[in-house]
Amino acid sequence: MLFLVVLLLSGATIISLIMFSVHYGISPMPSSRQAVKKILEHVPGDFQGKIIDLGSGFGHLARALAHHCPSAQVEGIEASPLPWFISFCYPHPSNLSFKKGDFLNYSLDSAQYLVCYLCPSAMVHLQVKFQQLQPGTVVISNTFALPSKKPIWVYHVTDLYYTPIYGYRY
Numbered sequence: 001m002l003f004l005v006v007l008l009l010s011g012a013t014i015i016s017l018i019m020f021s022v023h024y025g026i027s028p029m030p031s032s033r034q035a036v037k038k039i040l041e042h043v044p045g046d047f048q049g050k051i052i053d054l055g056s057g058f059g060h061l062a063r064a065l066a067h068h069c070p071s072a073q074v075e076g077i078e079a080s081p082l083p084w085f086i087s088f089c090y091p092h093p094s095n096l097s098f099k100k101g102d103f104l105n106y107s108l109d110s111a112q113y114l115v116c117y118l119c120p121s122a123m124v125h126l127q128v129k130f131q132q133l134q135p136g137t138v139v140i141s142n143t144f145a146l147p148s149k150k151p152i153w154v155y156h157v158t159d160l161y162y163t164p165i166y167g168y169r170y
């Protein structure tokens with residue numbers, strides 16, 4: 001009986017993970033070590049405002065940002081229940097919090113830095129949403145560019161895919 005319950009729970013968890021990945025066009029795969037390093041290089045360690053990780057997955061990048069900027073408030077927003085639950089339960093510093101839901105339903109204009117690792121269709125929606133951002137807000141995107149905004153910098157990290165990281169200023 002216990003075996004059956006565990007089997008059913010595992011099946012439901014895997015199905016939920018797959019369904020959310022298909023719906024949002026991206027799995028909760030974390031940014032590579034090199035990509036995280038490059039992103040951190042572009043956020044000052046003494047920054048004191050708000051940073052949001054759009055689609056925080058298991059919380060890998062958000063945790064790195066919270067440790068890198070101990071005086072900042074870091075927030076991860078994740079729609080997929082399992083990664084959100086794991087990031088929420090995993091020990092994290094007090095300047096980091098996780099919200100569950102679609103980031104398109106949240107106001108982003110209180111953040112001065114937004115980071116993301118998403119997919120092309122999400123970047124199209126975000127480009128529209130970013131019109132509400134406060135002037136000076138910095139957006140850093142792993143792998144995927146905004147369709148029609150010129151980045152202020154682009155770096156390729158030295159991983160297997162020569163992954164681009166894009167920086168934008170609003």
Ligand SMILES: C[S@@+](CC[C@H](N)C(=O)[O-])C[C@H]1O[C@@H](n2cnc3c(N)ncnc32)[C@H](O)[C@@H]1O
Pocket residue numbers: 020021024026027028029030031053054055056057058059060061062077078079080083101102103104116117118122142
């Ligand atoms: C590739 S992971 C990135 C995880 C983390 N940001 C990192 O870089 O290590 C992308 C995550 O974005 C989430 N996601 C995609 N679209 C979303 C949306 N509209 N609202 C909330 N989460 C979303 C996916 O569920 C997935 O877990």
